Amino acid sequence: MEKFSFFHFLKFFVIILLTYNIFLLSVLYIPSKNVKNNSWKWTPFSYKQGLNYSNYLTKMPLLNKNNRNSLSYFLNKSIYKDFLDINFWYYKQAVESLDRDKIQEFEKSFYKAFILSKNNQTINLRLRDYFIKNNLKFSKEYKVKILNNFFN
Numbered sequence: 015m016e017k018f019s020f021f022h023f024l025k026f027f028v029i030i031l032l033t034y035n036i037f038l039l040s041v042l043y044i045p046s047k048n049v050k051n052n053s054w055k056w057t058p059f060s061y062k063q064g065l066n067y068s069n070y071l072t073k074m075p076l077l078n079k080n081n082r083n084s085l086s087y088f089l090n091k092s093i094y095k096d097f098l099d100i101n102f103w104y105y106k107q108a109v110e111s112l113d114r115d116k117i118q119e120f121e122k123s124f125y126k127a128f129i130l131s132k133n134n135q136t137i138n139l140r141l142r143d144y145f146i147k148n149n150l151k152f153s154k155e156y157k158v159k160i161l162n163n164f165f166n
Contacts, residue, residue: 061092103127
């Protein structure tokens with residue numbers, strides 16, 4: 015019986031890695047929304063790659079409610095991968111601000127973006143300015159949460 019050497023293991027590992035990447039990239043570049051939406055949560059890519067390629071979700075007009083719903087659905091698939099990404103939450107709350115039916119989702123996204131923006135002064139100032147101008151639109155629960163962290 016032959017020994018299973020390190021070289022054989024490395025060759026086997028590279029073949030599996032290449033197969034995995036080819037499969038995932040082929041799934042991402044297929045223009046079918048069903049395949050992409052169902053398999054997106056298992057891919058290691060961030061939300062930016064999904065927005066820009068194959069379906070071009072960033073180029074869809076957000077005034078159409080169906081486009082907003084498909085974009086929100088896609089962003090919800092990517093929440094756990096991009097949980098600590100400030101730009102993800104900022105983009106998500108910008109999309110949800112157009113739809114008044116999802117005000118609770120907007121408040122959650124705004125609060126998470128506000129908390130994560132402590133080290134990013136430009137986004138933090140924009141969010142503070144938005145909160146000051148539109149604080150009547152927020153529920154009492156999120157007003158208290160945001161004001162507790164407003165001066166920290």
